[in-house]
Amino acid sequence: DAKTTQPTSMDCAEGRAANLPCNHSTISGNEYVYWYRQIHSQGPQYIIHGLKNNETNEMASLIITEDRKSSTLILPHATLRDTAVYYCIVRDRDTGTASKLTFGTGTRLQVTL
Amino acid sequence: DAGITQSPRHKVTETGTPVTLRCHQTENHRYMYWYRQDPGHGLRLIHYSYGVKDTDKGEVSDGYSVSRSKTEDFLLTLESATSSQTSVYFCATGAGASYNEQFFGPGTRLTVL
Numbered sequence: 001d002a003k004t005t006q007p008t009s010m011d012c013a014e015g016r017a018a019n020l021p022c023n024h025s026t027i028s029g030n031e032y033v034y035w036y037r038q039i040h041s042q043g044p045q046y047i048i049h050g051l052k053n054n055e056t057n058e059m060a061s062l063i064i065t066e067d068r069k070s071s072t073l074i075l076p077h078a079t080l081r082d083t084a085v086y087y088c089i090v091r092d093r094d095t096g097t098a099s100k101l102t103f104g105t106g107t108r109l110q111v112t113l
Numbered sequence: 114d115a116g117i118t119q120s121p122r123h124k125v126t127e128t129g130t131p132v133t134l135r136c137h138q139t140e141n142h143r144y145m146y147w148y149r150q151d152p153g154h155g156l157r158l159i160h161y162s163y164g165v166k167d168t169d170k171g172e173v174s175d176g177y178s179v180s181r182s183k184t185e186d187f188l189l190t191l192e193s194a195t196s197s198q199t200s201v202y203f204c205a206t207g208a209g210a211s212y213n214e215q216f217f218g219p220g221t222r223l224t225v226l
Contacts, residue, residue, distance in 0.1 A: 034214070041220070042219065042220070043117075043203050043205070043217030043218050043219055043220055044156065044203070044205075044215075044217045045217070046214035046215065046216070049214070100146070100158050100161060100171065101146075101156070101158070101205075101215060102158075103148075103155035103156040103157070104155050105153065105154075105155045106155065
């Protein structure tokens, strides 16, 4: 699976959009971009994933550049409860018996009043 | 979210003793995973299962064994616990295709003295 690079930490004011970048310049054509987050002391939580088109769900939007070498997770109206570590993961869909997640150290997002 | 429970939630043990952690799911998910989380390392995969009695090693499997005799239960055993195995352990499950999102349990904090 391709390696990802994320900023170590970011701040965002409550009510504003939080834009979390991720670089994955070695991504291959069969690899998807996944985002998970981990709120303090809890297990990670799936947010969204995509291949090359932009995706949106009730939690967030995912914008993937045309060359697929980077992406941005957008939380449109951040709240204090969105304070967490956000992981960007590139993952191959065709991995045979099981598809494993490879977590890096992620971006620590701090939402402030 | 999938109904995933882990037991015990906290455990303190001594070096050299055997320890078994249990993951129980109520969603009939095919795939189950054990991760450990340590400061500075993110989450790392220990072992995973792609069906009853079908298991395989992850990236940090040394010193650990697993068993899955029923769909709903995935056991992680430390045959002889060492201080380097002090960590937070997370179980995860996955449904349908192997590349679908994973659902994580609440974690078990293990301290080996």
